[in-house]
Amino acid sequence: MPELRQDPLSQRWIIISSERAKRPNDFKLRPVEPHVGECVFCAGNENKTPPEIWAYRSPGTERDQDGWWVRTVPNKFPALGIEGSLNEHMNGLHKSMNGVGAHEVIIETPRHQIETHQHSVEQMQEIIRMWRDRHLDLRQDKRLKYVMVFKNEGSDAGASLEHSHSQLIALPILPKAIEEEIDGIKRHLEAANRCIFCDMIEQEKQDYSRMVFESESMIAFCPYASRFPFEIWILPKRHEPDFGFIRENEIQDLGITLQEVLARLAGTLGSPPYNLLLHSTPVNTDIGVSYHWHIEILPRLTKAAGFEFGTDYYINPTPPEIAADSLQSFH
Amino acid sequence: MPELRQDPLSQRWIIISSERAKRPNDFKLRPVEPHVGECVFCAGNENKTPPEIWAYRSPGTERDQDGWWVRTVPNKFPALGIEGSLNEHMNGLHKSMNGVGAHEVIIETPRHQIETHQHSVEQMQEIIRMWRDRHLDLRQDKRLKYVMVFKNEGSDAGASLEHSHSQLIALPILPKAIEEEIDGIKRHLEAANRCIFCDMIEQEKQDYSRMVFESESMIAFCPYASRFPFEIWILPKRHEPDFGFIRENEIQDLGITLQEVLARLAGTLGSPPYNLLLHSTPVNTDIGVSYHWHIEILPRLTKAAGFEFGTDYYINPTPPEIAADSLQSFH
Numbered sequence: 001m002p003e004l005r006q007d008p009l010s011q012r013w014i015i016i017s018s019e020r021a022k023r024p025n026d027f028k029l030r031p032v033e034p035h036v037g038e039c040v041f042c043a044g045n046e047n048k049t050p051p052e053i054w055a056y057r058s059p060g061t062e063r064d065q066d067g068w069w070v071r072t073v074p075n076k077f078p079a080l081g082i083e084g085s086l087n088e089h090m091n092g093l094h095k096s097m098n099g100v101g102a103h104e105v106i107i108e109t110p111r112h113q114i115e116t117h118q119h120s121v122e123q124m125q126e127i128i129r130m131w132r133d134r135h136l137d138l139r140q141d142k143r144l145k146y147v148m149v150f151k152n153e154g155s156d157a158g159a160s161l162e163h164s165h166s167q168l169i170a171l172p173i174l175p176k177a178i179e180e181e182i183d184g185i186k187r188h189l190e191a192a193n194r195c196i197f198c199d200m201i202e203q204e205k206q207d208y209s210r211m212v213f214e215s216e217s218m219i220a221f222c223p224y225a226s227r228f229p230f231e232i233w234i235l236p237k238r239h240e241p242d243f244g245f246i247r248e249n250e251i252q253d254l255g256i257t258l259q260e261v262l263a264r265l266a267g268t269l270g271s272p273p274y275n276l277l278l279h280s281t282p283v284n285t286d287i288g289v290s291y292h293w294h295i296e297i298l299p300r301l302t303k304a305a306g307f308e309f310g311t312d313y314y315i316n317p318t319p320p321e322i323a324a325d326s327l328q329s330f331h
Numbered sequence: 332m333p334e335l336r337q338d339p340l341s342q343r344w345i346i347i348s349s350e351r352a353k354r355p356n357d358f359k360l361r362p363v364e365p366h367v368g369e370c371v372f373c374a375g376n377e378n379k380t381p382p383e384i385w386a387y388r389s390p391g392t393e394r395d396q397d398g399w400w401v402r403t404v405p406n407k408f409p410a411l412g413i414e415g416s417l418n419e420h421m422n423g424l425h426k427s428m429n430g431v432g433a434h435e436v437i438i439e440t441p442r443h444q445i446e447t448h449q450h451s452v453e454q455m456q457e458i459i460r461m462w463r464d465r466h467l468d469l470r471q472d473k474r475l476k477y478v479m480v481f482k483n484e485g486s487d488a489g490a491s492l493e494h495s496h497s498q499l500i501a502l503p504i505l506p507k508a509i510e511e512e513i514d515g516i517k518r519h520l521e522a523a524n525r526c527i528f529c530d531m532i533e534q535e536k537q538d539y540s541r542m543v544f545e546s547e548s549m550i551a552f553c554p555y556a557s558r559f560p561f562e563i564w565i566l567p568k569r570h571e572p573d574f575g576f577i578r579e580n581e582i583q584d585l586g587i588t589l590q591e592v593l594a595r596l597a598g599t600l601g602s603p604p605y606n607l608l609l610h611s612t613p614v615n616t617d618i619g620v621s622y623h624w625h626i627e628i629l630p631r632l633t634k635a636a637g638f639e640f641g642t643d644y645y646i647n648p649t650p651p652e653i654a655a656d657s658l659q660s661f662h
Contacts, residue, residue, distance in 0.1 A: 158636025
């Protein structure tokens, strides 16, 4: 069972991951796993993953057999485990609890494809439907307070397998990053009586210098205080706290927008590594304020180093206006 | 002039670094700069750096000439500039100010040496004296609120030149990471009426399972909620908020401790990349509470990826007790 430990100073939680336990020699070897021959995520190798949780598959095909187009399985080396209770424990300064939660892998295509922007728009939309379905399913477990979908693309962004996949981690605690956002939403609500994300959409549309792409219900721009070069946020224009309640027309537009934006990013920068984060409101928790779900795309062209870790500020060598200008004009 | 921009949501400041401005093609090239022939930090090449700010050098030798053993110069590509005023500015949601501050490089040895633990203890102590001297000098500029010394060792930890050096950035704002620590100190003070760092020292000494090294005035341990495998903190046993007020016996002990701990880290893991952060109390600012300066060493054996950026939590595959056990027994 993994262990959650809270830093008494920052109140940051750390997952001490027993499933992935590493002793010094594991680091010395520094194994790189290039794709040689068989890929465990490819169709036909369903028996090489843990048994599937959910899949979109052709009528008449069997679970854990070929015939699917998006497939969700448990992570083979889960950071959190679904069994047991939290058992919060205090020892002097040190708070801990059991690492209860879920860690799933969404295999985005049965074929061996590496880059997300290579999906057809229809496939992208199916992947978004899977994210939504897993979101709605996991929140039925009332121990869970947050469901986070994310994607690591490229080994410099932390991907260990190259076949296109996203991940989902469900947590029994609120992420610090989300608590900070909630504080920001509250601050702006008190000051302006408006949703800060709705105001962001308005300001970016008016200003236009950081806009990347717009569809009927979605907007994509490089945020004003981008932490990373070519950082891109995608927001639904309709104020909605909960990604689980995304509407069918929004799924369609998000598919179009994501595919377009990722293709432009790949074309402009030569397929850079990136992390994609889906931020949504906490589940089974009253946060006393109305969140606005969105996606953040963080290209990993610079290295977070001493300055970033020591301050939690970032040095970004590319003004978002320059990034947006390149992304706007790319075809 | 670099620009500081504040994210309206998280209130995180971002340095938009004009001196390092990068357009898409700069990333496509991905230049790696291996050490071929001349190193600009080696003795004899003093004219290849900006003019020196401060150096420890033999009597009779000239500024920007050979004869030094620790030498501080301005960063050639500074993230912040020392000229001008802050000019805080608001545009709708977006706050900005001029990137006023200092960015210095401390060249730790005149010889071409790559790993910090290779310094003699005496040299390590001289480097610490330089950190202290620069700390005390920069705070005379009342616009500056924080002086941060740090070190990136190895290219995976963000180093761009291999010759041993540390960096110093002085900021006109408090780092978010330090504000969080101050909040943690306040919380513990209210609850226990004690310094949380002093309590940490006591608990780690009693528990002993995470202890790495102890000298008369310094203690080194793997923190309970380590974000990174083999993370190590070094704390002075004497409660002192301000690194600038480090005493001579503490400089000597810190030199011994740092050299020993870094040598064990290198020996145990095969010279891993790491970031070293020196945390001290803000300058020219009343924070209403008593800080406790310390050093954090963050080995970069794992990659911060989607989970870490999306939550501000970390997955650490090596329990600090296992890390400390290896580091204790290494000789």
